[in-house]
Amino acid sequence: MAIDVIKGSIRAEFSTLRYSQVWEDADVMLAALQPEKSSILISIASAGDNALALLLTDPQQVIAIDINPAQIALTHLKVAAIATLGHKDCLAFLGVTPSNARTDFFNECQAQMPGTAVRYWQDRQGDIDRGVIHIGKFERYFSLFRRFVLPIIHSKKTVEAMLAASDLPTQERVYADRWNNRRWRWLFRIFFGKFLLGRLGRDPAFFNYVEEGSVGNHFLMRAKRALTQLPVANNYFIEYILTGNYSGRHGLPPYLTETNFATLKDRLDRFVVVQDxxxxxxxxTPPGTFDGYNLSDIFEYISADDTQRLLLEIARTARNGARLCYWNLLVPRWSQGDTATVISRNEELGAKLSLVDRGFFYQRVVVEEVIGATEFPPSSVGQR
Ligand SMILES: C[S@@+](CC[C@H](N)C(=O)[O-])C[C@H]1O[C@@H](n2cnc3c(N)ncnc32)[C@H](O)[C@@H]1O
Structure with a gap:
């Protein structure tokens, strides 16, 4: 089924599960939004991870919204897993650690899920058994890279040497001496170029507004930066891409850590999942509702004019001082023209966060603040 995102702007298929993990750095999102306690926040759900991480800020409510029913079913499943299971079993169920008991865990979780989500997963028992964090189209693309391309480029030892590097000079040395060979540059550029990535990893329509010459080259440069200028030691994204899972040695997405688990469990009643x-x-949504917006990179797929229209609508629904956080992957998008009179871009913070962003594929983190909203009494926003 094809679903239009913003009338007529794009025809991308948004009904299969595209992301079973969120590939945007939750720490960057939290540093960008800095919500006060008791805030009302809205986040693109995607795989649920970063929307769940917003619960750590002690909000009044988090709305996790997604147009794609499969992403919504996954978000419900993760919420149910946190609500039902202990931390160890939750990691095993989701696929971080090995398990033969995922069907049993799923059966236990069902009571915490809406019927639509239960039926979605009952029809996909194989995905449950594999561990749901590994089954998105994007994650399967990384799996193809890891199984068929990476072994042609590098030996296991070289991959281990990169992952074991404990500081940037060591990373730079491994990159220069062992990593940056011709096969790396050629195969990486081809595999993460527009043609293959568009068809097998994302969607050709996701590149509609990309003007930049070589997508493969862009990602190659970003990967070089991640491997030489950002610590690999705490980059769980890189560990996942290179090994296919999280060992915990390179950190974990905040929604999966043991330290955060009890807090999340405690606050799930403030988490609302909306398919729309x-x-x-x-x-x-009434004016003056939200204090913060985590928008993933949704403007990537929509025209410059539609972006400004949506940003104005965001300003209308925001409280004064509300913050926005979103990413530009290949398409430059931020508040401009009339929109810039009500939404002010914090270039300094955006640039600072872009430099430490472990989700290294993105060109830029955009941080903005709503400056033109009128104060309205808080509204009640949605039901779980
Ligand atoms: C924006 S995508 C992330 C894309 C990823 N970073 C990439 O570029 O490959 C994350 C989620 O946003 C959802 N999404 C995109 N546009 C949306 C919209 N206008 N309203 C609600 N959800 C949307 C998609 O269904 C998807 O699950």
């Missing part, structure tokens, strides 16, 4: 487009949801 952001545009449609905001159109029925």
């Amino acid at each position: 487009s952001l545009e449609s949801h905001l159109s029925s």
